[in-house]
């Protein structure tokens with residue numbers, strides 16, 4: 001069974017997201033844990049979470065994915081920005097405990113001229129401050145496009161962060177198809193080789209989620225501009241091969257394509273149609 005959904009707005013709460021997901025025939029969804037541009041998170045309403053969990057059980061919605069705000073930069077040169085990262089991620093992980101057993105994804109960060117090594121060190125330090133042995137959420141590092149000084153566009157960089165995390169059992173990776181393509185991994189012509197390289201460097205068991213996006217730019221562009229499925233340089237055929245690939249097909253997929261809900265519904269229907277049962 002193909003478990004696929006899209007990014008939904010969390011402004012109306014969990015139950016509202018669950019209903020939206022069902023309306024577009026999604027089996028999962030991603031949401032921002034707070035305003036994507038940062039700031040404080042809205043208080044969790046326990047009754048909303050409970051209603052959502054009941055609803056999700058009835059409608060087979062599972063494997064929801066929290067996404068950290070874009071402004072979270074664990075390896076900023078500015079201590080205040082790093083402090084925000086620490087505070088936001090600590091709070092977000094407390095919030096994720098209301099929906100235990102799911103994943104929380106974040107962009108590793110931009111080293112802003114301090115160098116990859118320093119960046120990796122700061123990211124690992126943040127993780128070692130926020131991860132707790134008793135948590136029920138898996139924290140995912142997202143593969144990045146390599147825009148500016150972003151860390152995580154090479155599998156080796158993600159591997160190094162994982163190596164330095166004390167509680168690896170709570171860590172995983174989310175592969176973003178637009179980002180890896182922009183990072184120079186040819187998932188159109190050499191999908192098997194890219195999967196083999198991921199397995200060799202990071203290990204496939206660490207892969208917990210896929211962001212399914214086409215890219216407005218050619219291979220290796222380091223731009224990070226998402227396109228609708230089939231309207232970018234990756235193309236619909238490659239997307240269909242990705243959802244059916246043995247390394248990916250059991251994972252949850254999340255669309256982050258430039259769409260409103262009807263557009264997401266069409267993409268979900270298209271991909272379900274092309275999923276080999």
Ligand code: FE
Pocket residue numbers: 067107142
């Ligand atoms: Fe992301």
Ligand code: FE
Pocket residue numbers: 142176211256
């Ligand atoms: Fe993404």
Ligand code: ZN
Pocket residue numbers: 176178179224225226
């Ligand atoms: Zn992106």
